[in-house]
Amino acid sequence: MDKLSIDLHEDKTAYAPRETVRGAIRWNLQTNPEHLKFSLIWYTSGKGTRDVGVVQTVTFDNPGSFGSRDFAVPLPDGPYSFSGKLVSLIWAIELTCMPGSETARREIVVSPTGSEVLLGDASMQGSHPWNEGNRGHSPLERILGARR
């Protein structure tokens, strides 16, 4: 079975801005890929269209069907990892092989505090028509049920 993996040094997943992410990539594939692409990216996820920033990409040509390489990638000043109700910004390291659809991805947190920045709790509760009539459960609890 094709396999790509990303190991982070000391399994560290939270980094400060400008810190260096260290680790190793490993691959064990059934065929020789033409390229392996290693990328440090951030992307948004939420109600709106996804935005993506590619901070660094390294392509390894003819890497062979198996092997490993150490990496050390310095992080920029930002943006910080954050989450609100409408959008989250997520950092990740990705390894892809071409041709093929095999991909490995490790999410990391980039923040001065070592954890994702959480934006204000702008509650929208009560803004939906089915919020009317309290039967002792939240609207979602009333709408959602266990799937048998």
Place this chain on the structure above:
Amino acid sequence: MKARDNPFTVDRISALRYRPLDTTFDEILRRLEELNYRAAIVGPEGSGKTTLLENLQDALAQQGFKTWMFFVNDTVPLNGPACRRLLTEVASDEIVLLDGADAVRRSAWMLFRRRTASHAAGLIVTSHRPGLLPTLTKCSTTPALLQEIVNELQPPGRTLSADFLSDLYQRHAGNLRDCLRELYDLYTAHA
């Protein structure tokens, strides 16, 4: 709930494949070939036209075609000068995929249609109304399709009642995009 944990984020919805109701994807590809790669995907808002166009782009690329997709909407209409600039960049071996052909002004559309007939390998558009090009397929939705998509996106062990989804579907007149946006807000507010 953090945005990233919401089951109805745009990236999760965008990852869904188009689900034809009364045909198959292979049949659509066959018909596209019969139409010499000049065809329109027709349907109302939120019926899957853009999803199908994107899926066709992937399928055509797998078949070795070069494709070029672009999007037009009411805020950035494609007028004559913009159309001429765009057409100079189209290569003769490319299939042009145009999402939102309704927003192309009539004179620009005539130019676009004529020019791509001789200077491109194909033209596939999405439109709310038939008539711009031969219809490849008509997109439509059903409450059952909404239920199926919601079941796929929701976390395991949870489900929305059929009555609720049926009401949601009716309120949005079958526009699945708007239904899923409302479900995003529902989860944001109450999960």
